[in-house]
Amino acid sequence: MKRAGEKLMRVGAFLGGTLVFLLLLCVGIVGVALLLVERASAAGMLRSVWSLAPTGLRLTAFTLSTAAAAVALSFPLAWALSTAIVFLRPRRLQRARSAVSGASAIPAVVFGYLGLTYFAPAIDSAWWGVTVTLILMSLMRHTLELTRIHERFYPAVEAAQSLGAYIYETMLHTVFPLARREYLTVALRMLARCMGEGVAILLVLSAYGGEDTLVTGILRAAGVTGEESNVGLVLLLAGLLTALVLLVNAVISLSLSGERRSGGMDEGEPGQRESEREERHGEEKTAQ
């Protein structure tokens, strides 16, 4: 039985490796095929895409400003809620965390419905309509992630309070300096998520008209709302969205690597054990 299980695991690992190889091969073949198909009309396509650049930049500005405003406004609310949950009522932490986690699971399309039905009639501006919907969407996710971060600082908080610090001193002088990079990482992740929200924002924007984010622009240009499709605009907006998401991911990586260099915790990185982490740090040092 023991041998059979062991053999099964080995065969599974071999099959997994083969599967990864086949998937990479498929991606390569599809990429080359797309390039070959598109090569003939590439020059014409590039010209048409270039002419749409002002539209693309306008949509990028709208997307970035709404997402950044939503993150900036929801962060203090989420920070206060998570502080109250973790440090003011720690005995009810488990229940409060479950409630926050449950609320953070509500799909974006439901928030789109809420934004369109309850907020859009009361808000005149499309910018504020989108921002409020994004705040609603990100609030509980934000709170959940900040709660997880704050929970890890119980020992530091305990030590600060034993030395006679008040809660505001503990938060400002102990927790904040320790967690600032993780706060930045959470905010950036939320920014990327807000920029990628599509269908819910499309619902909210249907009450206003005239404005679009990058994703709703893609959806409209692809003909989802019944308008004529515009391949050039789709390609331009997809490129801009990809560039923005890659940029945010790069900043997240930089922030995490800075934390590692400064001797902070490795949380927020892929799950690795202590020995694996040591092995990786050793290899990184050798590579440097």
Next chain:
Amino acid sequence: MEKRKLRNKLFLLSVLALSATAALLLLVPLIRLMADAGVALLRSWGVLPGIWQVVGNTALVLLLVLLFTAPAALLITLWMYEALHGLRLYRVQRFLNGLSRVPAVLVGLLFHALLGGAARRSLWPTVALLAVMCLPFLVSRLDAALRAVPEKYERAGTALGGSRMAVLWMVLLPQALPGIVRALLRLAEKVLCEATAVLALLCAVTPDSLLAPELFRLTWLGREDASVLAFALAAGMIALRLAAERRWRSEGEEANCRYNWW
């Protein structure tokens, strides 16, 4: 001393005020949604058969996606465990994490270019698309679940003479089971949440398709019964998340061993 006390009180008051604002901002629309859903349900009882068909379709798609994705993800996780170490493992993990954060609309766009209108005619392209889209997410979750098992268990297994694979089969997998179940539930959540943008791009948001796309369609058409679906979807997702967050008995025992700071 008095100044410090005053500052502390001000800090506590502002934290409580901001927390209450955050809670109200979310609770008020949800309570209104619940009331609207109740009224709409009483007014149009006939909407229920349609909802059950949507729920049935959603369950079928979820099951098929799970059947396709789970074995493939498990095999890839095993390969990662067996073949990757150190910096290479870290890079693959980071790559998978980045891949699972790609906005659904970009994945949908790629499949739109590949499949065209095929997804409108049959369920299978949709299932295949969702399965491929969710594969990196599930692999990174399963890998994290496996590596969340304390290293001391693995060392104990190795010290008793078990090979790497025997330890994985007999020690790590049973210990990681709650994490694996949690990862599968989170996969179901992801499919339910992110299917809409992808299906919309494939022009496959047809009547009575899946829960979230159907909610999008009804809201777009301005139908009153959308509130029933919105409430059902919100309640279902909350229940699913609570099930995913549930502590298992073995985990509870482990938690009892830890030092309680408070």
